[in-house]
Amino acid sequence: MSEDREILRELWNGQVPVHFVLSSEEITTVETPQPYFALVPRQTYFPLCLEKVNRHFLKSTSHAANAEVWLDWEGTPLRLHYPVGVLFDMYANEGILPWTVTVHYTNFPESELIHLPSRDAVEAHFMFTLKEADSLKHKNTLVSNMQKKDHKQLWTGLLNDRYDQFWAINRKLMETSTENPFFRYIPFRIYQPDKPFIQTLVRPVDEEGRRLTLEQLLKRTLPDASDRTVKIQGIRVPEQTPIQWLSEHFSHPDNFLHICVLDK
Amino acid sequence: MMLRGLEPDSEALLWKMVSVGEYRDAIHSFLKLCSGAGEEWTPFEDDMDETRLMIVKKQIIVVGEGSAVETYDDVNSSPVDTNIPLYFEYHVIYNQPFSVPQLLFTATRPDESLVPLSALHEWVPQSLISSHSGDQGKQYLWETLTQIEHPILHRPIYALHPCQTSSFITQIRKFSKNWFLSWLTSIGPAVGLKIPLSLAKAH
Numbered sequence: 001m002s003e004d005r006e007i008l009r010e011l012w013n014g015q016v017p018v019h020f021v022l023s024s025e026e027i028t029t030v031e032t033p034q035p036y037f038a039l040v041p042r043q044t045y046f047p048l049c050l051e052k053v054n055r056h057f058l059k060s061t062s063h064a065a066n067a068e069v070w071l072d073w074e075g076t077p078l079r080l081h082y083p084v085g086v087l088f089d090m091y092a093n094e095g096i097l098p099w100t101v102t103v104h105y106t107n108f109p110e111s112e113l114i115h116l117p118s119r120d121a122v123e124a125h126f127m128f129t130l131k132e133a134d135s136l137k138h139k140n141t142l143v144s145n146m147q148k149k150d151h152k153q154l155w156t157g158l159l160n161d162r163y164d165q166f167w168a169i170n171r172k173l174m175e176t177s178t179e180n181p182f183f184r185y186i187p188f189r190i191y192q193p194d195k196p197f198i199q200t201l202v203r204p205v206d207e208e209g210r211r212l213t214l215e216q217l218l219k220r221t222l223p224d225a226s227d228r229t230v231k232i233q234g235i236r237v238p239e240q241t242p243i244q245w246l247s248e249h250f251s252h253p254d255n256f257l258h259i260c261v262l263d264k
Numbered sequence: 265m266m267l268r269g270l271e272p273d274s275e276a277l278l279w280k281m282v283s284v285g286e287y288r289d290a291i292h293s294f295l296k297l298c299s300g301a302g303e304e305w306t307p308f309e310d311d312m313d314e315t316r317l318m319i320v321k322k323q324i325i326v327v328g329e330g331s332a333v334e335t336y337d338d339v340n341s342s343p344v345d346t347n348i349p350l351y352f353e354y355h356v357i358y359n360q361p362f363s364v365p366q367l368l369f370t371a372t373r374p375d376e377s378l379v380p381l382s383a384l385h386e387w388v389p390q391s392l393i394s395s396h397s398g399d400q401g402k403q404y405l406w407e408t409l410t411q412i413e414h415p416i417l418h419r420p421i422y423a424l425h426p427c428q429t430s431s432f433i434t435q436i437r438k439f440s441k442n443w444f445l446s447w448l449t450s451i452g453p454a455v456g457l458k459i460p461l462s463l464a465k466a467h
């Protein structure tokens with residue numbers, strides 16, 4: 001995978017422009033607060049980067065102190081345990097940037113959203129997803145045999161936006177050998193608006209040993225979808241791309257390939 | 265070691281995981297045991313996907329009964345009436361990525377609000393975290409019990425993490441005739457699940 005290193009860095013550096021607006025229900029001052037604009041890394045999770053947003057809105061609402069923040073887009077609560085880039089690809093209308101999301105501090109929609117009230121909670125979620133991906137990719141799981149400090153390095157690499165720190169460890173999770181150039185299964189999830197995500201067991205090669213492409217993966221998992229736009233990491237990937245290559249290069253830090261399928 | 269081309273079932277055998285077939289067999293014999301013992305677990309099938317067989321049990325725990333609850337009022341900001349019933353719903357599902365069964369649950373108060381994870385973390389018995397102290401113990405809790413998106417229903421639910429389950433089941437398979445029951449009785453009580461002795465006796 002060495003020759004394609006640059007792609008990893010490019011994807012890591014991806015950011016999305018977000019326009020944060022405080023929900024009118026939250027405003028407890030006479031004046032309406034100014035919105036807050038930020039470039040948010042695609043690879044991170046919203047709960048890790050809302051500190052400044054919270055500080056900005058703190059003076060306009062009496063609800064923000066110690067409350068758990070949540071976001072919605074046009075009334076749809078955003079699942080904050082998905083990476084920022086996935087939510088953006090799903091919901092941001094390409095034509096209209098920045099992407100406007102509404103900030104809430106009260107009425108947390110408990111039946112829809114997972115609580116991620118602290119960094120510990122996000123870390124647990126991230127590490128769990130990473131272990132799940134590892135368990136799909138390798139027969140002898142690698143993450144569980146790693147040292148605690150390696151786990152920490154993966155996490156802090158993501159948390160502090162340190163590409164080199166993260167990839168120094170993640171490289172081991174993405175490695176294949178010449179004698180066995182494929183993962184056992186490809187960790188992927190397919191997202192469609194207003195539907196639960198799809199996750200099934202799919203091997204990177206077909207019965208005849210040929211590399212499975214994104215097109216074939218989609219045909220197996222979504223046989224009825226025809227007129228669609230497929231985005232991974234915000235990019236319309238050629239559907240002839242082998243999924244093994246995509247898994248190694250286009251996965252999020254949680255080691256999952258998050259595939260957004262949208263109506264054309 | 266090269267094991268390419270093996271079917272999932274034989275792979276599961278080699279790697280001491282639980283195949284879908286073994287899981288389904290275990291669930292069906294468990295349900296048979298339950299109906300004989302008056303235990304109410306309800307199965308939910310998905311005709312399109314055999315991996316999505318799930319069993320559900322509802323249970324009410326009254327605060328003040330048993331061990332788990334003393335710490336509960338520490339974290340609840342409102343004064344706790346010790347007779348508050350908590351509504352638990354337990355789900356056993358097949359976790360496909362880890363090839364093991366997994367125990368999930370919700371815990372709600374009479375006003376339908378969720379019992380927070382911080383309160384549930386207090387419940388996890390010391391025996392589970394005894395080898396870990398301080399920050400390490402705290403981290404271990406996060407690795408053991410968190411809220412996740414339900415893999416079948418896609419709504420928030422509490423989950424005991426399956427990472428260690430396969431090695432655990434490998435161990436109990438060595439001496440237990442009913443690994444599923446042994447697994448459930450080992451981990452269930454940690455999160456309040458009551459499994460009557462009559463089940464083990466019936467077995």
